[in-house]
Amino acid sequence: MxxxxxxxxxxxxxxxxxxxxxxxxxxxxxAFAALDPTVDLVLLAGDLTTCxxxxxxAVLAEACRGLRVPVCAVLGNHDWHLNxxxxxxxxxxxxxxxxxxxxxxxxxxxxxxxxxxxxKGFVGGFPDHVLPDFGEPLLxxxxxxxxxxxxxxxxxxxxxxxxxxxxxxxxxAPTTTTLEGEPRGIxxxxxxxxxxxxxxxHAPDLVLxxxxxAGTFEGFVGRVPVYNVATYVTGKDxxxxxxxxxxxxxxxxxxxxxxx
Numbered sequence: 001m002x003x004x005x006x007x008x009x010x011x012x013x014x015x016x017x018x019x020x021x022x023x024x025x026x027x028x029x030x031a032f033a034a035l036d037p038t039v040d041l042v043l044l045a046g047d048l049t050t051c052x053x054x055x056x057x058a059v060l061a062e063a064c065r066g067l068r069v070p071v072c073a074v075l076g077n078h079d080w081h082l083n084x085x086x087x088x089x090x091x092x093x094x095x096x097x098x099x100x101x102x103x104x105x106x107x108x109x110x111x112x113x114x115x116x117x118x119x120k121g122f123v124g125g126f127p128d129h130v131l132p133d134f135g136e137p138l139l140x141x142x143x144x145x146x147x148x149x150x151x152x153x154x155x156x157x158x159x160x161x162x163x164x165x166x167x168x169x170x171x172x173a174p175t176t177t178t179l180e181g182e183p184r185g186i187x188x189x190x191x192x193x194x195x196x197x198x199x200x201x202h203a204p205d206l207v208l209x210x211x212x213x214a215g216t217f218e219g220f221v222g223r224v225p226v227y228n229v230a231t232y233v234t235g236k237d238x239x240x241x242x243x244x245x246x247x248x249x250x251x252x253x254x255x256x257x258x259x260x
Contacts, residue, residue, distance in 0.1 A: 010109050010165060011038050013238040016045030016210020016230040019078065020060040021053075031237035032063035039069055039240070040109045044097075045210035045229050046076025046120060046171025054087040061095035070107050072098045074118045076171040076211060100169065102152035104159050114167065115160025119153060121172030121209070122146045124192025126179075131188055146192050154198035165243055166204040171211050174199055177219025178228040179212050196221045205243065 013035055020028045035042070042064075049056035057079075064071045079088055089099045098105050100118025107114045124146040125131050133143040153168070160166050173179055173191030182190060190212050199207055199221045206225060213232035220226055229239050 009242040009244050010040050010112060010114060011036070012041050012043055012167075012241045012243060013039045014043045014045065014208050014227070014229040014241060015234075015236075015238045016171065016208070016228070017047040017076070017213065017232060018044065018060060019047055019050045020063075021050040021056045022059060024050075025059050025062075028059055029063045032067065035067070035069075035238065036240065039238075041069055041107055041114060042067070042071040042238075043116065043167070043169055043208060044071065044073035045169060045208050046074050047078040047210060047230075048073055048075065048092070049079050049088060052079045052082040052084055052088055054084060054091050057088040057091040061091050061097065064092070064097050065095040067096070070098065071096065072100060072105060072107070072116050072118065072169065074100050074169050074171055075120050077120075080120075102149065102156065104156035106160065106163060112164040113162075114165045115163030116167045116169050117153060117156035117160055117204070118169040119149055119156075121170040121174070121191060121195055122149055123172065123189045124194055125188030126176045126191075126193045129184065129188045146194055149192075150194050150197060153195060154201070157198055157202035157204060161202070165206075166202070168199060168204050168207040170195065170207070170209040173209050173212055173215070173226075173228065174207065175219050175221050175226050178209070178216050178226055180216045181214045182212050190215075199224055199226075206241065 048060050092099055102119045104117040122145050174195035179187055179190055208227055208229050210230040213230055215228045217228055217233050
């Protein structure tokens with residue numbers, strides 16, 4: 001994807017649903033070893049491991065360790081399965097991977113500041129398939145969890161407002177436009193359009209997510225481009241994005257994009 005404008009393109013390699021494990025050590029290692037040397041930043045959109053075992057995270061950590069470019073990631077639902085996320089994050093952090101959860105990071109990429117607002121996201125649904133804030137406490141707790149995600153996304157997008165490029169990194173989808181292909185009956189468990197509110201308001205340059213293995217690659221929130229970079233969707237180890245900072249106010253005229 002190339003955005004026309006002033007400045008030298010920044011090359012980002014993105015992937016979701018790597019599902020690392022000892023059984024996939026060779027595949028994962030080969031994928032990272034084969035990264036295009038012109039890549040400036042690697043973004044991983046959750047489901048980094050198969051079941052959230054720290055030994056699985058170690059496979060990904062081994063592949064990332066020593067890379068010459070920053071690696072930034074969010075967790076996915078698979079990474080939470082064993083409820084050992086603190087250990088998973090510690091293993092990845094030790095290898096230099098920046099793991100975001102309701103937080104943001106800024107990267108200096110050849111003189112341009114790239115801001116990434118990252119969080120896993122959560123379920124909640126979309127029009128006609130919505131989980132309500134009503135009923136049993138457990139159901140309302142699910143709604144509250146997504147509310148916290150929405151608030152965090154708004155806060156972290158504001159925190160990176162001055163960056164030359166602003167990216168949202170999620171696991172769950174913020175729009176149905178990248179869910180087409182998945183059974184509609186499970187859309188409520190693939191994301192929530194409540195996450196689209198802060199995206200529409202802050203108009204970042206790019207939104208990436210994974211999770212929907214049978215979904216659609218390219219979508220949108222308003223005029224903000226959204227991409228489902230699950231490897232099952234892209235058919236590649238990484239999808240490459242070339243981004244050029246626009247010399248313009250961030251929220252007045254979101255850049256249009258085309259995939260290559």
